[in-house]
Structures are given as structure tokens and as C-alpha cells.
Amino acid sequence: MNAPTPRETMAFTKTPGWLDWYCGPAKPRFKLPAGAVDAHCHVFGPGAEFPYAPERKYTPCDASKAQLYALRDHLGFARNVVVQATCHGADNRAMLDALVHSGGQARGVATVRRSVGDAELQAMHDAGVRGVRFNFVKRLVDFTPKDELLEIAGRIAKWGWHVVIYFEAVDLPELWDFFTALPTTVVVDHMGRPDVSKPVDGPEFELFLKFMRDNPNVWSKVSCPERLSVTGPKALNGEQGAYADVVPFARRVVEEFSDRVLWGTDWPHPNLKDHMPDDGLLVDFIPHIAPTAELQHKLLVSNPMRLYWPEEI
Numbered sequence: 578m579n580a581p582t583p584r585e586t587m588a589f590t591k592t593p594g595w596l597d598w599y600c601g602p603a604k605p606r607f608k609l610p611a612g613a614v615d616a617h618c619h620v621f622g623p624g625a626e627f628p629y630a631p632e633r634k635y636t637p638c639d640a641s642k643a644q645l646y647a648l649r650d651h652l653g654f655a656r657n658v659v660v661q662a663t664c665h666g667a668d669n670r671a672m673l674d675a676l677v678h679s680g681g682q683a684r685g686v687a688t689v690r691r692s693v694g695d696a697e698l699q700a701m702h703d704a705g706v707r708g709v710r711f712n713f714v715k716r717l718v719d720f721t722p723k724d725e726l727l728e729i730a731g732r733i734a735k736w737g738w739h740v741v742i743y744f745e746a747v748d749l750p751e752l753w754d755f756f757t758a759l760p761t762t763v764v765v766d767h768m769g770r771p772d773v774s775k776p777v778d779g780p781e782f783e784l785f786l787k788f789m790r791d792n793p794n795v796w797s798k799v800s801c802p803e804r805l806s807v808t809g810p811k812a813l814n815g816e817q818g819a820y821a822d823v824v825p826f827a828r829r830v831v832e833e834f835s836d837r838v839l840w841g842t843d844w845p846h847p848n849l850k851d852h853m854p855d856d857g858l859l860v861d862f863i864p865h866i867a868p869t870a871e872l873q874h875k876l877l878v879s880n881p882m883r884l885y886w887p888e889e890i
């Protein structure tokens with residue numbers, strides 16, 4: 578009997594109900610400024626080449642670097658920041674492979690454990706990694722002790738990297754002291770996941786704004802309206818006013834902290850349950866939250882360039 582091929586041994590079955598990324602997105606009506614950076618996106622596998630981690634909480638569809646870069650070109654982005662997805666755990670090979678095949682047009686954010694060696698960190702830096710991600714969303718990861726995370730933060734600070742944090746709004750009070758003890762620039766994923774059915778000037782979102790106001794090293798991605806929206810409308814079928822309930826939240830952050838905001842597609846949108854957005858229409862969300870050319874340029878070009886390609890500015 579022939580030995581099974583690697584592809585056969587590495588077959589993965591998607592999590593039941595998994596929504597695959599949207600094929601054939603619209604061409605955005607909003608013309609992205611030259612040099613725009615998609616500062617939050619992922620690659621998944623392909624699982625046959627880069628197996629999903631045993632400790633993962635979901636098994637996605639594949640989403641390769643070639644598919645990511647085709648989307649970049651279609652939407653009109655120039656560069657990407659590829660963020661390690663939790664389905665790959667601390668095995669950064671798929672993300673690193675995407676970086677080294679980007680022609681210098683992609684940087685990355687890794688997930689590392691305490692055991693990571695300096696030589697490995699240096700190799701990641703050489704490939705384009707500029708940050709590590711600490712995840713506090715319980716459905717995505719198991720708990721990592723805070724002393725381990727602080728130790729990692731102290732080490733990566735020496736490479737000039739930053740820390741990306743992902744958490745739910747209700748957990749901010751409990752995590753506040755840990756976040757404010759981090760010695761690096763800190764980038765919040767998806768605005769700390771506000772509950773947008775609550776008022777934008779209510780205590781929960783005010784606490785997030787205070788977190789940014791009091792800590793000038795804290796940045797925010799104003800991304801993922803498709804994940805945060807409760808009442809839509811969905812970015813499908815040519816909709817130009819998608820996710821209107823998220824707009825006041827994101828716009829508030831963009832206008833108050835214009836020098837510390839980033840935007841990303843979040844392609845291939847892991848774990849969406851309701852619908853998969855048309856990424857072209859998602860790009861058309863941007864002018865609703867960054868209404869002037871100056872705000873758009875900061876959000877899409879000058880801020881991400883300062884954080885990820887400072888040597889080019």
C-alpha cells in the first residue's frame with residue numbers, strides 16, 4: 578500500500594457551520610489613498626501545507642497568501658499586516674511564509690510563548706514581524722498567565738515591536754492594570770469589541786475612550802464592523818450604508834485619536850455566524866468613519882506606515 582500523501586494526512590474538517598470568505602467581492606466605490614495598508618488580516622493554512630494547531634478552538638476554511646494578495650490588489654491596498662490567527666496557535670509558519678512572499682509589502686504580528694528563543698525572534702523580525710498578539714477572548718484561546726505575557730512584552734520591546742491586544746469590552750476593567758503596565762506601544766483589536774447596542778456616550782465605551790486618552794501609547798484598530806454590528810445593514814448586494822450602528826463608535830475613535838488608529842479588512846473573517854461580508858463593500862464603510870481625506874490618509878497610510886514601515890518615512 579502506498580504511504581498517504583501529506584495532503585491526505587493533513588485533511589481538516591471545518592467547524593460545523595463555518596462561513597467561507599466571500600468570493601468575487603465588488604470593486605469598492607471608495608478609492609483608497611495611494612499606499613493604503615490593510616492593517617488587520619489573516620492567512621489560514623492552507624492546512625495541507627501549514628497544519629492548524631492542535632489546541633485550536635475552530636477549524637477554518639483555507640485562506641492562502643495568494644488569495645490574500647489577490648484581494649489586496651482587487652481592493653486597491655498596497656500593503657498588508659498579517660496577524661497570526663488563533664487557529665495556528667504559536668506556530669507562525671503560515672504567517673511568516675506570507676510575509677516572505679510579499680516582496681516587502683507585508684508585515685506581521687506573531688503569537689509566541691515564553692519558550693521562544695532570541696534567534697527565533699530575530700528570524701521573525703527579519704521576515705517582517707513587528708508585534709506580538711495577546712488574546713483574552715475566551716472562546717478563542719486558553720488562558721496564558723500574565724507574568725508570562727509581561728515577560729514576553731519585555732523581551733520583544735528590545736526589537737522595537739508592539740503588543741496587539743484582543744479582548745471584550747466587559748473585560749477591560751479587570752485587564753486595565755495589566756494593559757497599562759505594558760512597556761510598548763499597545764494596539765487594540767476591533768476597538769475592544771464594544772456592545773454597539775449600548776449608547777456611544779455610555780459608561781462602557783467611555784471607559785475605552787478614557788483608556789486611550791489616559792495612555793498615549795495605546796492605538797486602536799477601528800475594524801470589524803461586520804463582527805460588531807447588531808442591526809446592520811449587511812455589506813452585501815451593493816449596500817453603501819453597511820453597519821450603520823458601528824459608525825458612531827468608530828468615527829468617535831478616528832476623530833479623537835486620529836494619529837493612533839488603523840483599519841483592516843479582517844479577511845478571511847474567522848467565526849462569523851450570520852453572513853460573510855463582501856469585502857469591496859466593507860471598504861466602502863471607511864469614509865463613513867473617516868469622513869475627510871486627511872483622516873483617511875492618517876488611518877490608511879501614515880499611521881500604519883509609522884508603526885510597521887518607519888524606515889520608509
Ligand SMILES: O=C(O)c1cc(C(=O)O)oc(=O)c1
Pocket residue numbers: 661662663664717766804843847848
Ligand atoms: O473574533 C474572532 O473570532 C476573531 C478571531 C481571530 C483569530 O482567531 O485570530 O482573529 C480576529 O481578529 C477575530
